[in-house]
Amino acid sequence: MSRHLLHLLRQGRKLTVVAGYDRPLRELYLHVIHDNDADPHQEEAFVYDSLGDPGLDWSDINTVADKLATLGIEPPASLIEGIFLDQCFNVGNRVVEHHFDRPSVVLHAG
Template sequence: MSRHITRSRHDGKPVLVVAGYDRPLGELFLHIIREASDTASREAVETFVYDSLDEPQKDWTDINILADTLTGLGVQVPASLLEQIYLDQIFNVGNRFVEHPAAETGGDRTG
């Protein structure tokens, strides 16, 4: 499985975007996670904003579905994230981890 991560914003709050290609399943995946701090216990609490597993009816073999989902959620990612995931899928790449700097998002919505 390839895994690509970047930091972005959703509804004005910081999120971690984790996406990639699952080689055994032959499908793409997308997780958007909001990290918040629980001040009472001082422990980090992660909340899933979006999980592609919740929408199995979508064609997760199509990179455009991933891009359209990000656009629909208003989450910007670097162009390199989508490009690299697409190449992972084309070349059936697994065991790859890439962090994409959020600064690369510029004004581009999804790459």
């Protein structure tokens, strides 16, 4: 499973986008998580989880892009492109952190 990470601040809330390609399922996934720095003992709260939207076509990269847009998140192009390439080349075990102000960083490629 590939993982593409993006940390951002939206409406005063710290969010983390975790998205990628699940090779065994041959599907894409998307999680948007509210990071709770105020209380480190409290669990992260999901703002969005693609598992809760099984009616969408998670084999289409446009589903990820459209859902992010619906949530008011405009990711760097590298995030959508990276996920799409993982899907095209059936990539797993890859972790990439994306940034708005600098190039993405591959944290793990296996």
